[in-house]
Amino acid sequence: MLENLRPYLNKILNPIAKKIDVNPNYITILSIIIAILAALLFYFHQLILGGIFILISGSLDVLDGAVARYHNKSSKFGAFLDSTTDRFSDAIIIIGLISGGYIDWFIGILAIHSAYTISYIRSKAESMNIECKIGIAERAVRLVILIIAVLIGGIVDTIWLKWIVILLIVLSYFTVIQRMVYTWNKLKSKDSSINNANK
Ligand SMILES: CC(C)CCC[C@@H](C)CCC[C@@H](C)CCC[C@@H](C)CCOC[C@@H](COP(=O)(O)O[C@@H]1[C@H](O)[C@H](OP(=O)(O)O)[C@@H](O)[C@H](O)[C@H]1O)OCC[C@H](C)CCC[C@H](C)CCC[C@H](C)CCCC(C)C
Numbered sequence: 001m002l003e004n005l006r007p008y009l010n011k012i013l014n015p016i017a018k019k020i021d022v023n024p025n026y027i028t029i030l031s032i033i034i035a036i037l038a039a040l041l042f043y044f045h046q047l048i049l050g051g052i053f054i055l056i057s058g059s060l061d062v063l064d065g066a067v068a069r070y071h072n073k074s075s076k077f078g079a080f081l082d083s084t085t086d087r088f089s090d091a092i093i094i095i096g097l098i099s100g101g102y103i104d105w106f107i108g109i110l111a112i113h114s115a116y117t118i119s120y121i122r123s124k125a126e127s128m129n130i131e132c133k134i135g136i137a138e139r140a141v142r143l144v145i146l147i148i149a150v151l152i153g154g155i156v157d158t159i160w161l162k163w164i165v166i167l168l169i170v171l172s173y174f175t176v177i178q179r180m181v182y183t184w185n186k187l188k189s190k191d192s193s194i195n196n197a198n199k
Pocket residue numbers: 002003004005006009012013016054055056058059060061062063065082083086087115118119122123137138139140141143144147148151
């Protein structure tokens with residue numbers, strides 16, 4: 001959903017990327033470090049600061065690609081590192097919320113499981129030459145919802161944080177279904193075209 005904002009975001013990012021002529025892998029690694037710091041801040045009950053660190057980590061996750069493209073430093077390893085580190089950041093943020101006592105382990109497991117399944121389906125579909133970026137709770141949306149959850153939790157009441165994470169889980173499992181149905185339909189049409197060709 002937020003992926004559609006990328007062209008507009010690039011107008012903001014490109015002037016910044018122009019000034020940052022570094023190996024984009026360093027930015028990708030920095031985004032993980034910031035996500036780990038966010039988790040530590042949640043452990044020490046600094047919700048608002050932790051939310052800001054999630055935003056910075058997500059910004060770096062967007063910036064790394066912009067720097068790679070602008071300075072022609074895109075690489076297959078970089079794409080691999082970007083996707084892999086996102087999974088690590090997805091989990092460490094939730095682990096931080098569990099360690100801070102804001103959500104229990106069961107909710108945490110569902111939040112991580114649903115997020116990982118969304119990303120796995122996209123990756124598995126890509127291995128079968130199907131692009132599967134659709135769905136309401138892509139990673140950017142999940143991060144924005146988590147930022148909102150911790151900010152409201154820190155400003156109003158932490159019970160809101162728990163219920164917004166539960167909403168995130170519902171949206172994430174709905175996205176799992178969206179991506180499965182989408183990929184199933186794409187594969188069905190591929191299979192039927194192959195079968196017709198073999199007749
Ligand atoms: C720290 C500074 C030096 C940074 C300077 C640059 C900033 C000026 C940049 C500003 C932009 C910033 C506001 C954006 C923050 C966005 C962040 C919250 C979301 C990050 O999204 C990450 C990105 C993920 O895509 P990526 O290709 O890197 O990774 C893929 C992803 O992991 C897939 O997972 P899944 O399938 O989706 O589950 C994997 O499958 C893929 O393999 C993998 O490649 O998404 C980028 C999409 C959009 C372009 C991002 C748009 C963000 C909007 C601008 C949202 C606005 C954010 C709000 C301002 C913050 C809300 C706060 C408010 C108080 C509610």
